[in-house]
Amino acid sequence: MSLEEEVLRRIRPKDGTIRRLDEAVGQLQRSTGESISRSGLDLRTMLVGSVAKGTYVGEPDIDLFVLFPETVERKDLEKIGLRIGQEVLGGKTRYAEHPYTHGEIGGFEVDLVPCYAVPDASKIRSAVDRTPFHTKFVLSSLDATKREQVLLLKQFMKGVGVYGAEAKVQGFSGYLTELLIIKFGDMLSVLGAASGWRPGVVMDMDSFKKTGGSAPLTFWDPVDAKRNVSSALSLDQFCLFVHASREYLRERNERFYFPRKRPLLDLDIIEATFRNRGTSPFAVVLDRPDLVDDNLYPQVQRSVLGLRKLLEMNDFQVLDMKYSVGKDIRTVFELFSTELPPSRLHQGPPACTENADEFVGKWRKSGLGQPFMIDGKWMVYVKREHRDPATLVLAKGKEAALGNDLRDLKGLKCYSGRDVYKTANRRAFTLLLDRREAWRV
Amino acid sequence: MSLEEEVLRRIRPKDGTIRRLDEAVGQLQRSTGESISRSGLDLRTMLVGSVAKGTYVGEPDIDLFVLFPETVERKDLEKIGLRIGQEVLGGKTRYAEHPYTHGEIGGFEVDLVPCYAVPDASKIRSAVDRTPFHTKFVLSSLDATKREQVLLLKQFMKGVGVYGAEAKVQGFSGYLTELLIIKFGDMLSVLGAASGWRPGVVMDMDSFKKTGGSAPLTFWDPVDAKRNVSSALSLDQFCLFVHASREYLRERNERFYFPRKRPLLDLDIIEATFRNRGTSPFAVVLDRPDLVDDNLYPQVQRSVLGLRKLLEMNDFQVLDMKYSVGKDIRTVFELFSTELPPSRLHQGPPACTENADEFVGKWRKSGLGQPFMIDGKWMVYVKREHRDPATLVLAKGKEAALGNDLRDLKGLKCYSGRDVYKTANRRAFTLLLDRREAWRV
Numbered sequence: 001m002s003l004e005e006e007v008l009r010r011i012r013p014k015d016g017t018i019r020r021l022d023e024a025v026g027q028l029q030r031s032t033g034e035s036i037s038r039s040g041l042d043l044r045t046m047l048v049g050s051v052a053k054g055t056y057v058g059e060p061d062i063d064l065f066v067l068f069p070e071t072v073e074r075k076d077l078e079k080i081g082l083r084i085g086q087e088v089l090g091g092k093t094r095y096a097e098h099p100y101t102h103g104e105i106g107g108f109e110v111d112l113v114p115c116y117a118v119p120d121a122s123k124i125r126s127a128v129d130r131t132p133f134h135t136k137f138v139l140s141s142l143d144a145t146k147r148e149q150v151l152l153l154k155q156f157m158k159g160v161g162v163y164g165a166e167a168k169v170q171g172f173s174g175y176l177t178e179l180l181i182i183k184f185g186d187m188l189s190v191l192g193a194a195s196g197w198r199p200g201v202v203m204d205m206d207s208f209k210k211t212g213g214s215a216p217l218t219f220w221d222p223v224d225a226k227r228n229v230s231s232a233l234s235l236d237q238f239c240l241f242v243h244a245s246r247e248y249l250r251e252r253n254e255r256f257y258f259p260r261k262r263p264l265l266d267l268d269i270i271e272a273t274f275r276n277r278g279t280s281p282f283a284v285v286l287d288r289p290d291l292v293d294d295n296l297y298p299q300v301q302r303s304v305l306g307l308r309k310l311l312e313m314n315d316f317q318v319l320d321m322k323y324s325v326g327k328d329i330r331t332v333f334e335l336f337s338t339e340l341p342p343s344r345l346h347q348g349p350p351a352c353t354e355n356a357d358e359f360v361g362k363w364r365k366s367g368l369g370q371p372f373m374i375d376g377k378w379m380v381y382v383k384r385e386h387r388d389p390a391t392l393v394l395a396k397g398k399e400a401a402l403g404n405d406l407r408d409l410k411g412l413k414c415y416s417g418r419d420v421y422k423t424a425n426r427r428a429f430t431l432l433l434d435r436r437e438a439w440r441v
Numbered sequence: 442m443s444l445e446e447e448v449l450r451r452i453r454p455k456d457g458t459i460r461r462l463d464e465a466v467g468q469l470q471r472s473t474g475e476s477i478s479r480s481g482l483d484l485r486t487m488l489v490g491s492v493a494k495g496t497y498v499g500e501p502d503i504d505l506f507v508l509f510p511e512t513v514e515r516k517d518l519e520k521i522g523l524r525i526g527q528e529v530l531g532g533k534t535r536y537a538e539h540p541y542t543h544g545e546i547g548g549f550e551v552d553l554v555p556c557y558a559v560p561d562a563s564k565i566r567s568a569v570d571r572t573p574f575h576t577k578f579v580l581s582s583l584d585a586t587k588r589e590q591v592l593l594l595k596q597f598m599k600g601v602g603v604y605g606a607e608a609k610v611q612g613f614s615g616y617l618t619e620l621l622i623i624k625f626g627d628m629l630s631v632l633g634a635a636s637g638w639r640p641g642v643v644m645d646m647d648s649f650k651k652t653g654g655s656a657p658l659t660f661w662d663p664v665d666a667k668r669n670v671s672s673a674l675s676l677d678q679f680c681l682f683v684h685a686s687r688e689y690l691r692e693r694n695e696r697f698y699f700p701r702k703r704p705l706l707d708l709d710i711i712e713a714t715f716r717n718r719g720t721s722p723f724a725v726v727l728d729r730p731d732l733v734d735d736n737l738y739p740q741v742q743r744s745v746l747g748l749r750k751l752l753e754m755n756d757f758q759v760l761d762m763k764y765s766v767g768k769d770i771r772t773v774f775e776l777f778s779t780e781l782p783p784s785r786l787h788q789g790p791p792a793c794t795e796n797a798d799e800f801v802g803k804w805r806k807s808g809l810g811q812p813f814m815i816d817g818k819w820m821v822y823v824k825r826e827h828r829d830p831a832t833l834v835l836a837k838g839k840e841a842a843l844g845n846d847l848r849d850l851k852g853l854k855c856y857s858g859r860d861v862y863k864t865a866n867r868r869a870f871t872l873l874l875d876r877r878e879a880w881r882v
Contacts (some may be wrong), residue, residue: 015719123526133641198793199817216817236819239792243814246798277809277822278782310487319786336624340775341719345760351680352639368718372876373684375675381718435813 004187007257008148011057011155021051021060024106028064028088032112036066039080042067048135050174052290053142055150061109065132067117070125072100081114082218084400088112092209094292096160097126100378121223133223134175138273141182141318153177160244161438162237166299170234172241179205179219179229191245198242199235226387227292239273244437257395259438264426271421273433276415280338280420282311283428286329286395288410306401314396315340316389317357324428329413332428338416343368348378444693445628449589452498452698462501464494471504473553477507478526480521484509486546489576491615494583497817498599503551506573508558511566515539522555529553534687535733536730538567548625562664574664577617583621592750593628594618598696601685602679602862602879609736611675613682613826620660620670631655632686638674700879705867712862714874720760722753722861723830724803724869725838727770728852737766740844745772747842748834755837756781757830763870769852773869774830780856781828784809831855 001006001008021191029045034042048267049063050056066084068077078098085101089112092100100113116125121133142150154177157163165173172180184190185206202213204220216238221227248256267272274281284307310320317336324330348359352374359378361373368381372388386392393400393414398407415422434441442450449484450720454462470486471477477484489754490504491497509518509524519539526542530553535543557566562574583591594619598604606614613621624646625631643654645661645670656678662668689697706714715722725748730737741764749759758777765771789800792814800819804812834841838850856863 046489198791236792236814240816243797273810277784278820279784297764320813320820336782337778342718343718350639350684351677356684360684369714369874370876370881372761373677373680374690376680379761381720433810435811 003252003254004152007155007180007254008152009150011257013150015055017059020106021062021108024108024110025051025062025064027106028062028110029111031088032064032066032084035084038087039084041068041072041080042172045136046132050129052135053138053148054364055138055142055154055178058156059108061111061433062105062129063111063113065128066112066114068113068114069134070116070118071195072116074125077114077116083113083314084114087121091138096128098128100128120157122226125223130221130224130227132348134221137223138175138178138182139289142178146181146186149181149186150178153181153190155189155257156187156244156248157241159255159259159438162241165232165234165296167301168293169237171237172233173229175231176219176233179222188249191249194245195249196240197238199238240437244439247437249438253439255439255441257317260441262430262434262436262438262441265434266425267421267426268428270429270433274334274358280335281418281429282316282333282335283339283415283420283425284331284333284428285395285410285411285413285424286406288325288328289405289410296405299406300311300325300329301403302405303329303400303402307331307397308333310393310396311335311389314386314392315344316340316392320432322431323429324429324431327423329406330425332425332432334361334432335389338388342383342387344379344384346382348380351376351378388416390416396403444695445593448596448698449593449693452592454497458500458717461547462503462549465549466492466503466505466763467549469503469546469553472529473505473507476525479528480514480525482509482521482680486569487573487576489572492575494579494619496579496595496615496619497590498595500549502552503546504554504572504783505554505559506569507553507555508573508700509555511557511559513557515566516555518792521554525555527555532741536568539569541569547794562662563667565665570663571665575662578617578664579616583619587622590622590627591619592851594622595629596698597628597632597685597689598682600696600700600879601681601761603682603685606673607735608673609734610617610678611673612678613674614670617660629690632690635683635686636690638679641677647824666813668780681878685880688878688880694880696880696882701882703871703875703877703879703882704874706871708862708864708867710876711867715775721756721857722773722774722870723776723779724866725772725774725834725855725858725861726852726854726865727772727847729766729769730846730851732846734830741766741770741846742844744770744841744843748838749774751834751837752776752830752842755827756785756825757833758815763869763875764874766847767868769865770847771869772864773861773866775873777831779829781825783824783825783828786824787824789821792817792819798873807811812846814877829857831857 025047032045044067046065048065048068051060051062066081072418082093082101084098089103093099098113105109109286113127113128118124118129120132122231124130124239128375144349154163157177161169164171180190184193184396189414200213202209202218205222214227215231216235217230217233219229244256304323306330309319311318318333319336320334322332333439349355360371363380368383369377371380398414399408453550466488473486485508486854487506487508489506492501492503507522523534523540523542523851530542530544530551532542533591534540534545534861541552544551554569556569559565559570562571567569595604598613600620604610605612621631625634640657641652641654645649646663656669656672657676658671658674660670662670745764749762752759759774760777761775791798799821801812808823810822812819812821834855839855
């Protein structure tokens with residue numbers, strides 16, 4: 001039996017799961033139908049997502065859409081949609097472009113989502129209106145064999161760490177995975193093709209161009225040719241998938257699908273690594289705001305970049321960084337040094353501008369040496385305000401470009417020197433220092 | 442008496458000088474005439490340069506040109522020109538675009554230069570052919586009053602350190618100074634105009650544009666409109682002149698014309714300065730090749746930039762640098778640090794290229810940690826080869842972009858740490874650390 005067949009045997013939905021799922025879906029559709037009847041409106045429902053397409057791996061979420069005619073006003077769609085959701089699931093309201101209901105039935109997570117029934121996907125009024133078209137397209141394009149290939153590809157992507165279009169992952173969406181199988185035929189053909197991709201590839205169902213895209217990967221949506229299905233995919237995740245494809249085809253191994261758990265590095269190993277490299281760790285801790293992941297992660301990513309910029313603007317050379325979101329948000333930076341000289345070379349205005357005289361007059365008195373010209377600009381050595389990154393971030397952190405809900409730097413703590421080697425920082429340090437690919441752990 | 446009048450009184454040629462000069466010029470012209478007669482050719486001579494124009498400050502050089510008809514072949518011009526030079530001066534042959542003779546008469550340095558008599562300056566066959574046209578233009582444009590203004594402006598430029606188009610100075614040529622007086626009328630008007638200049642000003646005798654030039658200052662030659670008289674002027678020297686003009690007009694002072702001698706800094710002051718700033722000095726010494734200044738300085742400048750580049754490519758952060766040419770060539774660098782960590786972050790190829798696998802395979806075994814991706818490129822921490830600049834320059838100096846005659850790094854010595862504080866380095870360190878303008882010394 002080939003490795004892929006063995007993997008398929010492990011990931012194919014179990015009979016028990018299928019039965020439980022059928023029951024849950026049946027119950028969901030019945031309750032929703034009854035609730036719709038009570039509303040007096042004539043609304044269709046449609047099962048969408050991986051359950052509808054039979055392309056789920058592991059325990060799936062169930063997505064049921066309630067389709068409203070376009071004559072219904074948006075605020076009514078929202079109100080009625082939530083009322084139905086409340087009656088059926090009694091669950092929590094969640095917010096995408098418009099609100100929907102999240103709950104649980106028969107042990108499965110369920111999203112009950114109101115959307116507009118539009119004539120075609122280029123006429124959508126909100127992103128969710130497109131989903132029914134995706135489901136129809138995939139259902140009409142995947143046979144049973146290809147469906148299994150989707151399972152394989154999804155498991156591979158999960159294993160190497162690139163599955164999921166959400167902000168936390170910035171990888172491949174389920175729909176994109178399905179399109180790749182439809183386009184290339186099977187999982188190995190997708191990996192074979194991907195082995196030759198470079199950032200900027202552009203494709204749709206019928207054509208392929210090696211370069212020219214503004215995103216790492218552009219896959220024009222077959223149901224809406226102006227939309228790139230792959231817009232959430234980051235450059236590094238694209239490259240990681242290409243790299244994983246090449247490595248897998250060279251030496252197939254089940255660890256690509258089922259990686260071992262990556263152990264946290266011991267603190268003494270972390271410390272020894274920095275000592276051997278002669279680099280300096282610096283950690284910033286923030287309270288975790290109460291937000292869903294899709295809202296939280298973009299803010300964390302923005303804040304980490306903002307802090308990096310603040311450090312760099314103040315002459316700290318950032319070699320690498322990683323963040324870890326758990327009970328709090330921990331960002332670790334690997335710096336060239338956490339101790340800067342007591343002076344800095346301060347660049348002034350171009351020598352022939354109005355401000356030049358003022359600059360020269362000011363610093364002639366208070367600089368660490370006289371102002372001088374380099375390449376037509378005034379320069380002067382001045383006393384450095386922040387010689388270590390902790391003082392800098394504590395004093396100027398709020399001036400960094402931070403995510404909206406992190407802007408007040410609630411719970412801010414900074415660690416450098418020996419203080420950085422704390423158990424709570426192990427996860428972030430492991431992300432930073434254990435760079436083995438998932439399949440090599 | 443105004444400051445300018447007082448200065449003029451000091452710099453106006455003394456009667457004794459004028460008399461000695463007249464005698465020397467007379468003798469030079471007679472001997473040259475006789476030598477020409479012996480050659481059997483019908484050649485004119487022309488006194489050119491600051492002596493001809495009466496615009497010299499201090500002890501002038503005498504420039505006598507021998508004008509050949511264009512029918513004479515270049516090699517004959519050179520041969521006959523040198524023979525005349527030999528007969529008249531018995532001096533040394535020097536080389537510009539073609540050879541000429543340098544010697545001494547009556548205590549004055551003399552250049553006897555053969556050139557072609559061309560119908561106008563746009564038809565020149567060699568740069569020296571233009572000089573007679575410059576002399577004629579200036580003689581016809583300067584009256585006695587303006588001639589004195591030229592003296593003032595030249596003395597001002599000498600004092601602030603921007604006089605001379607030679608590579609060592611990269612400042613204003615005598616001819617450019619004269620054109621500025623002709624254009625703006627007098628010395629104070631030149632400074633007044635210069636106070637408002639920014640790099641990129643473009644002018645000729647009749648027009649002025651504030652921006653658009655590719656050089657810091659473009660002054661189109663009135664005798665050859667395609668030539669920028671100011672092409673040798675560096676950005677920093679241009680800016681220094683603008684700065685000096687502004688400062689002088691704000692508070693006139695004879696020290697702009699006659700700066701005090703700048704004392705060499707004591708070694709303990711030099712050491713204390715670096716200690717206060719927390720920066721690290723590094724000195725490179727090379728033997729001085731036997732070349733004339735106009736050949737030597739461009740090579741030194743190129744080499745200093747080449748060494749800077751080598752240091753920067755190897756992660757040494759160069760804040761500032763200066764060189765001093767004396768018995769040897771001493772370059773001092775002010776570095777952020779002279780001690781780098783034992784590792785460096787090595788950038789590899791983009792993740793999706795053919796070379797990527799090789800890079801990853803190699804460094805997976807020998808890196809200080811696993812290779813990882815940043816922005817689609819492979820990176821890896823590797824052992825650093827050169828942790829201090831001396832080891833680097835001794836090992837890799839010859840790979841730097843160096844001047845032709847410095848390429849073998851003859852006499853190379855490197856100093857850092859306490860060894861750098863040597864008497865022989867005081868001049869270069871003074872240039873680096875005493876950045877007071879000449880008029881503030």
